[in-house]
Amino acid sequence: MSEHRFTLENTSTGTTPAAARTPHYPHSLRYEKPAGSARTSPEGHTLRALSDLTVVTCACGLTTPALPNDDARLVYEEHRNLIRDETA
Incomplete structure (x- = not known):
């Protein structure tokens, strides 16, 4: 057997260590349910239960209202389609 041991440092294509590299994927798209029980209008009428609402968030900064x-x-x-087009 060879005395040369395989290490991750030997396989690096650049001069920067893997831990110091910036992430290649700045997105983390997900759904979230808003906190609370219901929204009300200024007149006091219940508009829609929050269980029927969803917030979309992404690590790139996208945050929608409920x-x-x-x-x-x-x-x-x-x-998701924009992310796909970015990476293609």
């Missing part, structure tokens, strides 16, 4: 689930899904899919 949206109906269908609208939140559209925002999520649009941003």
Whole structure:
């Protein structure tokens, strides 16, 4: 056997250690449920239960207000497509 031991430092293509490199993927897209029980209008009427609402967030800075689930899904899919186009 060879006396040369395989290490990760020997496989690095650049001069920067792997721990010091910037992340290649600045996104972390996810759904979140807002806190609280219900929203009310200025007149005191319940508008929609917060369980029907979703916030879309991403590590790149995207944060939507509480949206109906269908609208939140559209925002999520649009941003996911932008991420895909960025990485292609």
